[in-house]
Amino acid sequence: MSVIQGDAESIRSLAPPSGIAEPHDAHPPTHPALTNFDILKIVFQHFKAGPDSDESRASRHDLYQAAQTCRSFLDPALDSLWMSMDTLLPLLRLLPALELLGRAYVLCGSISNHDVDRLNWYARRIKSFHLKIQSTPDISPLTYIQLAQSLTRSIPLLPSLRTLHAPSVSQLSLPNVAFVLSPSLERVDIEGLTPDDHIVKPFFSALGQRANGVQSLTLRGQMSQESSRLIMQFNQLTFLEVCDTVPPGVFSHIGALPYLESLIFVLKQSPPLPSHFTNVCFPKLKHLRIDGPISTISSYYKHFAGGPIETMVISASSLLKSNPVIRAYWESCFSTISNHFRLSLCSLHLIGQGGQTWFQTLLPHLSTLLKLKSLRLQGQSFVFSQVLDLAQAVHGIHELHLPLDGSLQCKYAIPLSALGVFAESCPDLKELQIQVDLIELSSLSKASPTLHGLHTLIIDSVAKKTLDVDVAPQVASYIDRLFPRLQSLRYEKDDKSTTKFWAHVDQIVRVCQVARQHERVRAAGEWFESRNS
Structure with a gap:
């Protein structure tokens, strides 16, 4: 997707024949000013277009031509060209032993150390990988086995990978998943999760072993409580988004994550927490968003009293017809806010859906929020008074x-x-x-x-x-x-x-x-x- 796939020999020719060095940005600069390389990299990033479009193919061609222009352009142009991928095929096509037989690519021959060095010279430029089911011709599963045998060393195939995205749970079982897990991973986004543990649990187990330094994790869909518990192995998390279903037991474990600063909970299908639920800590939490029924949100909110929350978003729906009951739930939330975050809360965004009226309930609490600088009230109408x-x-x-x-x-x-x-x-x-x-x-x-x-x-x-x-x-x-x-x-x-x-x-x-x-x-x-x- 993200590189020129027409002429593998031309792409190979861009790699130096010997003394292969790491890309320029393998180690981030410590100086405050932009170098010539940094400026060129910013320029070449503007060459990039959206994937799978005529503009994208043209931009890849432009980057390829720029890389051939002079040696100063080589690294920044190639970094932009290879930055984002959705298949390992462009990498594997750099190997002379790769051949297309029928409707699949297979390795027919051995892989030399020189071939591996060329492969790594490009692979370490990849920063983002988008898992997807490939159309034919694809890479034979046997090829992945042969590749694993040829790359038997501690360095991962994609040593600079920062972001991994899977649009559905089915992508987590693809044979290339093992090759895109890297200790350098910082962000993982997975959508379409299901309670089916036979796919989700093995993936999270492997992710925890090979990339337990993940700092941002987005999980959209439903997970079983057993799979949800595996979130706790990522104790470096600073951002977490959990959508659709949050088992109560998992919620208490999430509250113990020591570095978690940003949390998004979508509780549209989750029942309220039981009244006897154990208190939760969230010691470093600064940014919180909760979406769901106001009755569920109210039961969760009292457990966020530990961290110095600065930014808060509540998006509440309600199927209840009784305004006094609805206002009681809102009052519970607002009391928690004014009692525990009066000295830390800087931004408050409230969204009330379904014709709820909660402004008069909120009003007495606003004056207690001494650091509030940003307020957004959505779903309410106002009269002059x-x-x-x-x-x-x-x-x-x-x-x-x-x-x-x-x-x-x-x-x-x-x-x-x-x-x-x-x-x-x-x-x-x-x-x-x-x-x-x-x-x-x-x-x-x-x-x-x-x-x-x-x-x-x-x-x-x-x-x-x-x-x-x-x-x-x-x-x-x-x-x-x-x-x-x-x-x-x-x-x-x-x-x-x-x-x-x-x-x-x-x-x-x-x-x-x-x-x-x-x-x-x-x-x-x-x-x-x-x-x-």
Whole structure:
């Protein structure tokens, strides 16, 4: 996939005949400045295109030509050419003994030490491998056995491999898996997992033996409790994503991982934890995301009280019809947050699905989060009085996102004048996303100019009537008075007429800023002339 596969002899010719050295980036640079090699490597990375496309084939050809241009281009061009692979075939085609017989490649002859050195000269450039079932012609399983016999030494075939991805559990049983497991592996992503242990368990056992230094592990699908326990052998993990099913016993073991900093739990099919469940630690956890029913999330959340969590995302659904019961579950989560993370939490993102109303439950807890700088509340609608309460509760906030849920009715939008509330109550606000309406514009002229530092304003406009372009100057003037340092004003919904209206408002804001800048320059010039007269 990722290398020129047409002419194996041409590819072989790029390797030095003797004294084969490691690629330049086998050892990362310690100097702070970019070398010529680093610059060339960045340039050649832009040659790469998406896999399995005409552009990809053209980019591989360009990289191959660049590698032949001069010796300075050789290593960085080849590094980009061989960086990502989905088959070992390009490597094996470097071996003179490899032949295509029928519908499979086989080794017909011995492999010399010189052949192995050539193979390794390219293999150590591969950083990412994507497991997939190959189409014919493929590599014969017997060829892998012969290759294993010829490479009987402690150095793995892919000594620089960093990332391994398997799109489904079936790829874990492919014969080439044994050759892509390397102690250098840092990230493993597996999708489509099933509780079938006869594939999953052998793979994780082999991975733990040959690559137990993995730091990032993504597991999507269902795993048996027996296979899930094998996660614990990767005690260097700093990132873990577990989706669909998390056995309670495994959850407690995950909490003991000593270096885990980022955790994503998708609990859509997991039942709540029992009330007598043993407490869990998570000593180093900084970033947490949990998706699932609010009843399940609530039962898990009380067990995250150990680590200094800085970033938190809750995406909660609910099939319950009783609002008091739903609010009780949210209250349990919010109490844990305010009691245990008031001095560490910097970013909070809440997503409520299915028409849940939890804003009033959250509000009393927001003021206790002393380091909160980023807040995103999704799936809620707000009236003006709630905006007032929110602005007062998060007066030190830097980023505030209140995106409109498309399922909510337009009547809940707040007037544009609410922007004045944030300009007054949140002096450090840099980015704001808000749902507004432009029905009542009479109060806009009352806004006084400020020096507020907001630089990004995202509008979720809810217009109950067609927006009249004639009101754009009034809207723009109001926004410019409140936020004179605004750098970006945008509307992100898929509505051409409304998008055009807000683009026009943005243009007028820019004109106001330019005029103000010219006025400052003119005033400065007059002052300078008066001083010299």
